[in-house]
Amino acid sequence: MGEIRTGRFKRRRRDFEDDLAEQSNVQFHEEVDTSSTEQKEPLKAELDDPTELRLGNRIRLENDVPRANFEDLRRISRQEYLSKREERQVLLLQAELQDFEWEIEQIGWDRLTTKEQQEYKFKKEIFSTIQERWEIEQDMETHYMLPDDYFTEDGKIDKKRKQDTLHSKYNDTAVVDWEADQMRKAVKADTRVPEKEYEFVFDSSQAVEFVSDPVDVERERLEELIAEEEERIKTIDETRKSLPVYQYRDELIKAVQEHQVLIVVGETGSGKTTQLPQYLHEAGFTKDGKKIGCTQPRRVAAMSVATRVADEIGTAVGDKVGYTIRFEDRTSERTILKYMTDGMLLREFLTDPELLSYSAIMIDEAHERTLSTDVLLGLLKDIVAYRPDFKLLISSATMNAQKFSDFFDGAPIFNIPGRRYPVDIFYTSQPEANCLHAAITTVFQIHLQQDPGDILVFLTGQDEIESMADNLAETCLKLGDQIPELVICPIYANLPSDQQRLIFEPTPEGARKVVLATNIAETSLTIDGIVYVVDTGFVKENVFNPSTGMESLEVKPCSKASADQRAGRAGRLGPGKCYRLYTKWAYLNELAANPTPEILRSSLASVVLLLLSLGITDLLNFDFIDKPAPDTLIKALELIYALGGLNENGELTKVGRRMAEFPTEPMMAKTLLTSSELHCCQAVLSVVAMLQEAGSIFYRPRERKEQADKARQQFVQTLGGDHLTLLDVWTKFVENGHSVQWCRDNYVQYKSLLRVRSIREQLERMCERMGLLDNETDLEHDRLVVGVMKSVVAGFFVNAAQLSKTGDAYRTMKKNQAVWIHPSSVLFGLKPPPKLLIYNELVLTSKEFMRTCIPVHEKWLREYAPHYYSDK
């Protein structure tokens, strides 16, 4: 019986092949008649014209293979970018599978021979792998991120090159490579099989032979792989069930069904972030075509959580599970679980103010109280009120749960225990006068007296980290062989990434690693192997003063929540110890419970503009979980009004709506909008993008200050101030092909310039869409400089300062406040000093400094801000 079946398979198969061959011929002839004579041309024409291909396939297949699944074939055919060759093989494979299925229907699965069953499974597996890959590739077409070098010299996207690259893999050889690669992976461990033989799957003539081949190494391998995959799925399932959150699954689902808002308190390791959205999905919250969204305060978190959940569900990232972060959208119309940064959800309000595409939202890590989370909470409270079908989950640490519950009118709090190892906490018996010194001593005490395990020290900033590193190194050098080796690893956000990577290197045998970190190690990154934490108990916090518009970075005692978070870093993989360099009394009585929420210490210009554009005008009564000072809101409104974003009636103007669209501060947006009128949008785009990273462009290591300063000199544009100096850095970076080496040679931070490029790209796309690039003309250098300066004036006139009569300081135009040029500015110490300048930001350190300045003419202020400076 088996023989007969095989025979028929072969026959049917051949028929099918003939059909396909005939069809290609028809296509070929048609093309010869109309156009080129080259053999390759018709295929190319086919690829260019998807309708041609679709039509051709459908007609032939419908007529001749009545049992074929036409919907699927059509869908496959629609993938017009696939090469003819690959497609043909797949169609053959599918036809074979259909024959099999027909057979199974007739006689039943159990009556197939083992070999036939295996063959069917094997082919099915391959077929679904291909389908999966196509789907992924289709995604790539839409969401493909441009690699570094797909830009033409003038900074535009090199479309041809991009397309070439996207399609290059469909060249004949590339396809073979992919196949070979897939198969090579499948038979990785076995070298006995010559490579040629396992190309059979896509080579019809050999495939038949293979089927009847009694010694079948590859298939065994593949089955092993399938078994492994099954095992993996089982393991995933077991892991999911072993999470603390699992035993509350049904209760949680019930709670969500009964209450619209639920506060979930889940400690680290409870599995809430990955599991809760899945539970909602399993409970049917995605049935009506709506999504479940989950926000994260950080980009990496959104990416990695989405990846893990996709793995658990068994889909590709971007399919059922996806994520959206700035510069990268890995979602599709099939996505039902969407992870994203909180800022991204906030932006979504601009296009979908009622979040109608979501049935539920989970705000994760709400206790961190980022600016975006706080604004979201206010907006979501509204949605909850007028969309009874909408569910909201707030996940928080224990400390803030009650506050969230109160904010949402007594929403129930659901507790999920975490899974963490115990951490012994030690306090000093009396306050330490010099905490840096105390930290060094503590490190050596641990090093000499305690069991193996790495140490993590929390310090306030780069300065402290560097001097402690020096001190530790010096002491180690003095002690020499008397103590075991101590590996010192500094880590802070501004450290170049190659040096950052050092903290992840495994500690050598017999040595101990000591990581000196800012609070980057509190939430943003986790380091394995940490057993001891030394906590100095301080943080640097940025505070914004609305009345002066001045920022200052202040060293403050950290909060209890931070201290606990820091201690927790010792108990990730096993029991740990935390040494706090302050007294228990201080912990209990002097530390605030939580850090000051960002919304209470930032400029709110962007937030206010966003709320205005959502139609929320009564800002003073907007339901913030912590209301910002009215003064801060009023200052923001005044600024938006001065920029022309609001009219006398308090309504948003066209300019205001456009400014709101830009993912920048309103002043930056206004600068961009004006640059279009001055025909210099491209240059201003570069300046604005550079300004976002202005603080971290130049790299100035302590030991090579002179070289770094010298390298910086080549960019200095005294007359154009810091803005045009930054523009020059950008231009040269582009001229040098975005080279890492060039950055190293010139003491410029590559990482920052990469970010600048992404930002610039995004802003350029927006400018293009708004038609701001239509006015662009080639300006000669001097006129370009004036254009840039005037654009800056139009956006930043509020930040004008003029030289005081004595000539030693500046006075802000509006408030007559004494300010100084920051020593890092190219205008610092210039003779004669510019009479009038505009600063990008005002910072209070040892003095009131203007950071990033540009000299301007007084008449430009009259031209662009007559309403603001009318009396002068």
Next chain:
DNA sequence: GAGCACTGC
């Protein structure tokens, strides 16, 4: 002649 904690759009 100073000193930039950390995120995010």
